Amino acid sequence: MPRPRPLPIDPLAEAKRQWIAHGWTDAADGMTAVISVMRAQQLLLARVDTALKPFALSFARFEVLRLLAFSREGRLPLSSVVARLQVHATTVTSTAERLVRDGLVVREPHPHDGRAAMLALTDAGRDLVERATDALNAEVFARPGLSGTDTADLVAIVARLRRDAGDFTDPRPQPEPL
Template sequence: MMFDKDFSAGYLANHMARLFAIGLQRRIAPLNLAPAQFMTLLELWEDDGLTQAELVGRLDVEQATMANTLKRMARDGLIERKPHPKDGRAQQNWLTERARSLQEPATKAASAVNEAALAGLTQWERTALIELMRNTIANLQKTQRPS
């Protein structure tokens, strides 16, 4: 039996993710944001002051990738890094005013990408797709965690 990419959940999810990333990148470029910065900002807008390790866990990215993203964000004036009051090895990442001012335009840009992607789907189809995606992500996260 030959592998059929048109019926591969992994292939299709990867293709869809790349298209979402391209659409997001185009829409947030005028804000001088990169997609990795936007993903990190989403977490910090929800819960300011997270550490690098907490962000790694929430975003399922490598430590080195997150370290580079945070370094760029500090350089670009999006976050301020301060020592963690209870863990001398960790730093908390705090939003700057610039980062807070980008929340509305950046999330509107992301919503526009989502809306374009889901155009033509009924509300039931949209809800079902999102729920199926959440379940699939949870399944994959279970398989990635060490036993």
């Protein structure tokens, strides 16, 4: 897909100008920040989707596989996957069903809770997620489109927003600054 030609003006700068012209000056900076983050998310997700396409993985499927691969035994309770990915249980359940169907994950009974399920990575799932991670690292994460300093600043700013929204609390002891 060819890259679209850049617009002659920044649409967000124009939106901010319009916000101010309509008397919403007190909300103009916030609107610009929110829409800027949303547009950046679209741009980055497009790059991620392109990198994952050869592996027939969505980012949601990749996240579940990567999380399982990071775990000590390659398996986690479904509830832990939901909590760590911070998505709704039905989303994880649906994603897990597709991964099971494709032979990348298996469902196992929880060893201590008869009502709960475990998700376990298969050898095929482990191989696929390692190859997909290599592609994401090479095509997206190693060069996100920002300098190292800008990347660190952005991560720190967004981390504060996430913390203040209740996404997480500051752990003790503190990890190294992002």
